[in-house]
Amino acid sequence: MSENKNLWVFIEVLNGSAKSVGLELLGPGRRMTDAMGEKLVAVVIGTGAEAAVKSAVAYGADQVIFVEGPDYNEYSTEAYTYAMEQLVKKYKPATILVGATSKGRDMGPRLAARLKTGLTADCTGLDINPENGVVTWTRPAFGGNLMAQIECPETRPQIGTVRPGVFKRGTPDNARTAEIIKENIPVPAGTVRTTLVEKIMEAAEGAVKLEEAEVIVSGGRGLGKPENFSLVKALADVLGGVVGASRAAVDAGWISHAHQVGQTGKTVGPKLYIACGISGAIQHLAGMSGSDCIIAINRDPDAPIFDVANYGIVGDVKEVLPALTEAIKKLKA
Amino acid sequence: MNILVFIKQVPDTTEIKIDPVTNTLIRQGVPSIVNTFDTYALETAAKLKDADPSIKIVVATMGPEQAKEALKTCLSVGADKAYLVSDKAFAGSDTLATSYVLSCVAKEIAKREGCEFDLIFCGKQAIDGDTAQVGPELAEHLNYPQITYALEVAVENGSVKCRRETEDGYEVLSATLPAVVTVTKTAYEPRYASVKSKMAANRAVIPVLTAADFEIDTNLSGLKGSPTKVKKTFVPQKKKGGIKLQEETGVIAAEKLAAMLSEAGII
Ligand SMILES: Cc1cc2nc3c(=O)[nH]c(=O)nc-3n(C[C@H](O)[C@H](O)[C@H](O)COP(=O)(O)OP(=O)(O)OC[C@H]3O[C@@H](n4cnc5c(N)ncnc54)[C@H](O)[C@@H]3O)c2cc1C
Ligand SMILES: Nc1ncnc2c1ncn2[C@@H]1O[C@H](COP(=O)(O)O)[C@@H](O)[C@H]1O
Numbered sequence: 001m002s003e004n005k006n007l008w009v010f011i012e013v014l015n016g017s018a019k020s021v022g023l024e025l026l027g028p029g030r031r032m033t034d035a036m037g038e039k040l041v042a043v044v045i046g047t048g049a050e051a052a053v054k055s056a057v058a059y060g061a062d063q064v065i066f067v068e069g070p071d072y073n074e075y076s077t078e079a080y081t082y083a084m085e086q087l088v089k090k091y092k093p094a095t096i097l098v099g100a101t102s103k104g105r106d107m108g109p110r111l112a113a114r115l116k117t118g119l120t121a122d123c124t125g126l127d128i129n130p131e132n133g134v135v136t137w138t139r140p141a142f143g144g145n146l147m148a149q150i151e152c153p154e155t156r157p158q159i160g161t162v163r164p165g166v167f168k169r170g171t172p173d174n175a176r177t178a179e180i181i182k183e184n185i186p187v188p189a190g191t192v193r194t195t196l197v198e199k200i201m202e203a204a205e206g207a208v209k210l211e212e213a214e215v216i217v218s219g220g221r222g223l224g225k226p227e228n229f230s231l232v233k234a235l236a237d238v239l240g241g242v243v244g245a246s247r248a249a250v251d252a253g254w255i256s257h258a259h260q261v262g263q264t265g266k267t268v269g270p271k272l273y274i275a276c277g278i279s280g281a282i283q284h285l286a287g288m289s290g291s292d293c294i295i296a297i298n299r300d301p302d303a304p305i306f307d308v309a310n311y312g313i314v315g316d317v318k319e320v321l322p323a324l325t326e327a328i329k330k331l332k333a
Numbered sequence: 334m335n336i337l338v339f340i341k342q343v344p345d346t347t348e349i350k351i352d353p354v355t356n357t358l359i360r361q362g363v364p365s366i367v368n369t370f371d372t373y374a375l376e377t378a379a380k381l382k383d384a385d386p387s388i389k390i391v392v393a394t395m396g397p398e399q400a401k402e403a404l405k406t407c408l409s410v411g412a413d414k415a416y417l418v419s420d421k422a423f424a425g426s427d428t429l430a431t432s433y434v435l436s437c438v439a440k441e442i443a444k445r446e447g448c449e450f451d452l453i454f455c456g457k458q459a460i461d462g463d464t465a466q467v468g469p470e471l472a473e474h475l476n477y478p479q480i481t482y483a484l485e486v487a488v489e490n491g492s493v494k495c496r497r498e499t500e501d502g503y504e505v506l507s508a509t510l511p512a513v514v515t516v517t518k519t520a521y522e523p524r525y526a527s528v529k530s531k532m533a534a535n536r537a538v539i540p541v542l543t544a545a546d547f548e549i550d551t552n553l554s555g556l557k558g559s560p561t562k563v564k565k566t567f568v569p570q571k572k573k574g575g576i577k578l579q580e581e582t583g584v585i586a587a588e589k590l591a592a593m594l595s596e597a598g599i600i
Contacts, residue, residue: 102498112470117560119466140569142358145358146567147568150561194507196505196506197494258502263460264517282347301579311590311594313577313579314579315582316583320584321587323583323587326587328600331600
């Protein structure tokens with residue numbers, strides 16, 4: 001284990017560009033590598049992903065390992081795990097950070113099992129002991145009721161996934177330069193046993209942006225009926241934000257699951273989160289309590305959402321929402 | 334076609350309370366349930382069986398004796414057979430060790446049932462640990478392809494085809510059989526048990542597999558086989574509640590709030 005060094009951040013690529021979470025992870029990655037006096041390495045796998053490589057450098061990578069080739073046109077568990085396995089064997093990193101996206105959470109455990117090493121999922125806190133390079137991974141368990149600190153003392157690399165939005169992206173420096181290592185890793189025939197038949201992007205709905213949004217206005221069961229999501233949408237529109245939802249609203253069929261925030265939905269970290277008619281169950285809080293500013297509108301003064309809110313209005317959403325939208329419109333005019 | 338479903342008994346996390354003095358979880362009186370996502374996995378298997386009654390569905394769990402209750406629940410809503418895997422040598426397993434034990438168990442159950450499992454289902458994640466790792470790690474131990482976050486599962490000419498949830502929408506993936514599929518919350522709800530099926534489940538004999546009953550290297554299970562260690566647990570700090578406005582009308586409150594937000598530079 002002593003020969004393993006440097007911290008890697010897996011940069012997930014979407015349409016040639018880096019997904020935000022990878023760039024977010026370069027922040028804590030920088031802090032940890034500085035503590036160790038090691039190198040911060042970004043790993044980019046994909047075809048036509050030069051833009052992602054560029055961003056990784058701008059956001060602080062000292063080195064980028066770039067794997068390109070026809071085998072990597074689309075993500076597949078087995079091809080990407082194979083590439084990562086080869087890279088790990090060759091370069092022996094000490095630590096790997098992966099975004100806890102649907103791809104990261106698909107590849108991370110597959111890779112960890114192949115390397116027979118430990119993986120800690122959905123971390124919200126990362127610290128490194130500069131003496132021995134052991135990372136303390138902090139993560140929620142039991143639906144956010146409890147936090148656990150986990151370490152992987154023996155095996156290397158130690159791997160963790162981190163949800164989007166947990167760390168804020170730093171400021172890019174486009175003048176930075178870094179060493180780019182190109183690797184050509186052809187995937188042996190028969191390795192990949194899955195086929196991507198179809199890909200359906202829900203971009204039209206705007207829900208895609210939830211994790212990267214600066215303003216989110218979410219509606220819950222307290223809206224009373226699906227039509228009242230238009231009140232939520234109107235407020236989101238004047239604030240330039242997007243619409244989120246609680247699971248109760250999703251389960252009721254008022255809005256699609258893509259909008260769900262929480263333990264079984266998305267983790268978000270916007271500058272402003274407005275919860276409308278949402279009680280604040282621990283599973284919902286698990287997905288949004290990292291927001292910079294939280295506003296709650298609820299007619300029950302004892303609703304737990306008020307415990308995490310910076311500002312709250314005790315009142316009926318049907319009355320408050322249109323008034324708030326109007327008032328903000330006026331202020332902006 | 335046969336399907337093996339791995340389920341886990343978990344405390345109902347919506348019922349969990351924290352002891353304000355010791356700051357620990359109060360587990361007493363918290364009902365144990367079949368992990369929510371596993372119920373969707375089982376229902377998905379049951380739906381495939383509805384269409385093809387020749388399918389055999391076996392459920393299995395690694396856990397304490399008490400987990401038999403969860404297995405009985407599964408027997409009452411579609412499973413044909415259940416196995417409990419229980420041994421001190423498995424206690425304290427992290428996801429790598431758990432998935433290793435389950436991979437050995439899958440082989441053993443296939444032997445005992447005298448059949449191959451074309452599909453192994455897991456829930457997307459367990460609601461206590463929330464890791465979503467056991468499924469993919471199990472697939473790796475078995476060297477099977479995997480499809481995670483499945484919303485719909487269909488089997489057609491020798492392969493499995495799933496609609497899979499992603500942040501950006503959906504994708505449809507197919508994999509060769511045998512394969513591991515992890516199931517997320519589906520559009521359909523698990524079926525209910527009938528009085529008759531409950532009674533039958535209660536009478537069912539559930540074989541218990543200990544480490545001595547199947548081929549396994551116990552150096553790779555339990556605490557010994559777990560590369561990750563839990564160092565500490567603590568209760569998350571609650572953000573302190575902020576300003577709460579309760580005015581005569583919602584309109585007044587909304588206007589006050591807008592003014593405050595504007596002053597604070599938030600909007
Ligand atoms: C395994 C598991 C995972 C889960 N994952 C998630 C998740 O990812 N995301 C999630 O959100 N939930 C999740 N839940 C569900 C969670 O426990 C709650 O049930 C859910 O968040 C409740 O949604 P809600 O606040 O909209 O509804 P409710 O709890 O019913 O609250 C509605 C609120 O609206 C208020 N209200 C009613 N009428 C009005 C009105 N006219 N004006 C103003 N306020 C009004 C009420 O006072 C109440 O506080 C999960 C549960 C489990 C078991
Ligand atoms: N002890 C266990 N016994 C059987 N199945 C398990 C066990 N632990 C996890 N699983 C399966 O793996 C899935 C993911 O669990 P986890 O990785 O712990 O979130 C669960 O939904 C179960 O299907």
